[in-house]
Amino acid sequence: MYGASEGLETQVLEREAIGGQAGASSPIRNYLGFPRGVSGQKLTYQAFQQAQLFGAEFRVMRQATGLREEDGKLVVTLSDGKEVAGRALIISTGASYRRLDVPSLEALNGAGVFYGAATTEARALEGQDVYVVGGANSAGQAAMHLSKYASRVTLVVRGRYLEAGMSDYLIKEIEDTDNIRVLLETRVVDGGGEGRLERLVLENCAGRTETVPAAALFVLIGAEPRTGWLPDEIARDEEGFILTGEDVPADRRPTDRRASTRPPMPLETSVRGIFAAGDVRHGSVKRVASAVGEGSVAIRLVHDYLDET
Numbered sequence: 240m241y242g243a244s245e246g247l248e249t250q251v252l253e254r255e256a257i258g259g260q261a262g263a264s265s266p267i268r269n270y271l272g273f274p275r276g277v278s279g280q281k282l283t284y285q286a287f288q289q290a291q292l293f294g295a296e297f298r299v300m301r302q303a304t305g306l307r308e309e310d311g312k313l314v315v316t317l318s319d320g321k322e323v324a325g326r327a328l329i330i331s332t333g334a335s336y337r338r339l340d341v342p343s344l345e346a347l348n349g350a351g352v353f354y355g356a357a358t359t360e361a362r363a364l365e366g367q368d369v370y371v372v373g374g375a376n377s378a379g380q381a382a383m384h385l386s387k388y389a390s391r392v393t394l395v396v397r398g399r400y401l402e403a404g405m406s407d408y409l410i411k412e413i414e415d416t417d418n419i420r421v422l423l424e425t426r427v428v429d430g431g432g433e434g435r436l437e438r439l440v441l442e443n444c445a446g447r448t449e450t451v452p453a454a455a456l457f458v459l460i461g462a463e464p465r466t467g468w469l470p471d472e473i474a475r476d477e478e479g480f481i482l483t484g485e486d487v488p489a490d491r492r493p494t495d496r497r498a499s500t501r502p503p504m505p506l507e508t509s510v511r512g513i514f515a516a517g518d519v520r521h522g523s524v525k526r527v528a529s530a531v532g533e534g535s536v537a538i539r540l541v542h543d544y545l546d547e548t
Contacts, residue, residue, distance in 0.1 A: 240286060241538040242259055242329075243293035250323060251295055252315065254302035258283025259333045260377075260462065260518065261353065263529050266384055269376075269406065270527055292380070298323075303332075304468050306513075313512060324377070326512065326548075327541045330469075330481060331534065333518045334462030339372070344430050345457065351436025352456045360455060366390045367454035370439060372427055374398050375525075378459040380411040386419050393451075394421045395441065427456070464519045474509035480521035483508055504540045506533060 242249035256262055262283040266276035273282075291297070300319070305316035312324040336354040338345070344352050353360060355377075361384060369389040371382045374396040386392045394413065401410050401421065413419050422441065427449065429440035439453045464479045472484040474491040482488070484505040491509045492502060506514045516537045517523060517530035 240290040240293060240295065242534045242541070243295035245387070245538055245542070247538070247541065248325075249290075249295040251297045252303055252317065252323070253297060253299045255300075257287045257297070257299065260336070261333075261530070266380065267527055268380070268383075268412075269408065279527075289502060292337055302468075306468070306470055306473075308510075327544055328513045329534070329537045330466075330473075330508070330513065330515045330519055330540065331517045331530070331537075332465040334464045337461045337463055338459065339427060339458055339460070340341055341427065341429060344427070344436075347430070347432060347436045350430065350434065351454065352430075352458070354458050361385055361388050364389050364455050368393070369454055369455045369457070370395055370427070370451075370453050371457045371459065372396075373459035373461075374401060375404040375459065375461070376406055376409055378457075379405050379413055381457050381459060381464075382419055383409070383412055383416065386416050391456075392419045394419060395425050395427060396421060396423050397426050399424055430456070458485070462518065466519060472510050473513065476521045480516040480523075481519055482521050483515050486521055504543065506537045506540055507544075512548070514540060521524050 258279060261279045262438055266278050267273070267282065268276040268281070270277060274338045302318035303315050304318050307314050312326060313320050313328045314324045315328070316322050317506070329471070338354070364385065365388045367389055369385050371378050371385065372395045378394065382392050382394045398404070400423070409533055413421065419520055424444035425441050427439055428442045430436060430438055430453070432438060436453055436456060439456060440450050442448045448453050464481070466475055466479045466481060474487050476482060484503050484507065487503050487509045503509065506516055506520070514537045516533035518525055520533070523529065523533070
């Protein structure tokens with residue numbers, strides 16, 4: 240939206256649905272301008288419409304599989320074999336949810352086991368017991384949303400304190416909601432059902448296990464960046480998140496066709512003209528508001544880069 244509104248010929252390459260992780264989130268209560276909250280689906284769809292009105296072109300169901308520099312352009316190879324080229328690139332591929340790695344539950348993925356806050360399933364769970372795994376804001380938001388429909392929502396957290404990863408306002412809301420309980424220092428180790436999730440096995444820090452009935456399990460235990468398609472020239476940390484600005488090591492500082500020695504701009508990667516914004520970036524805040532802000536800043540830096548070259 241920012242790129243198109245500021246006169247850049249802008250193309251968006253999207254492998255899945257518009258909005259990614261934010262689009263799958265249940266009501267977001269701490270985004271500026273929405274005092275009663277806004278669903279991630281609604282927010283991202285409105286952003287999509289806004290970008291289109293400014294002239295941005297969307298290519299959905301197109302996965303980026305490669306990136307190279309050629310004849311002064313940055314060339315992205317797509318999963319359908321086509322290529323697109325431009326003078327600058329912003330990588331905002333976000334991150335994908337980490338898996339529980341419990342085989343019995345992987346077999347029930349989509350049949351009672353859901354990765355991410357699958358808000359479309361909430362109404363179908365009215366009057367049932369539901370479990371949410373995770374200790375960050377996304378898990379807390381999912382628990383609050385599900386509590387409107389389920390008879391009881393259990394938040395399963397591996398850590399000792401919610402404060403370690405969850406905003407204070409959300410912790411207070413959870414504490415004030417009668418049908419939400421929190422199990423700290425607990426993890427899901429097994430589960431099953433006949434064609435759909437019916438039960439879970441929980442293990443606490445002392446090693447004791449308990450089998451409980453469960454109609455659904457929502458897993459929000461962090462995410463991994465989608466950066467495996469990038470060339471080695473793009474410096475990343477040990478977890479695969481893209482290094483930008485001052486985080487780019489001195490020996491990986493970018494050089495360009497003019498052999499310029501300028502350090503990377505704040506959101507610029509180890510390759511000139513390639514920027515990163517949002518959850519895919521090392522050190523990002525993992526909030527919708529910060530991702531939106533980084534997107535606007537990245538476009539400003541793209542203008543600076545284009546003026547420079």
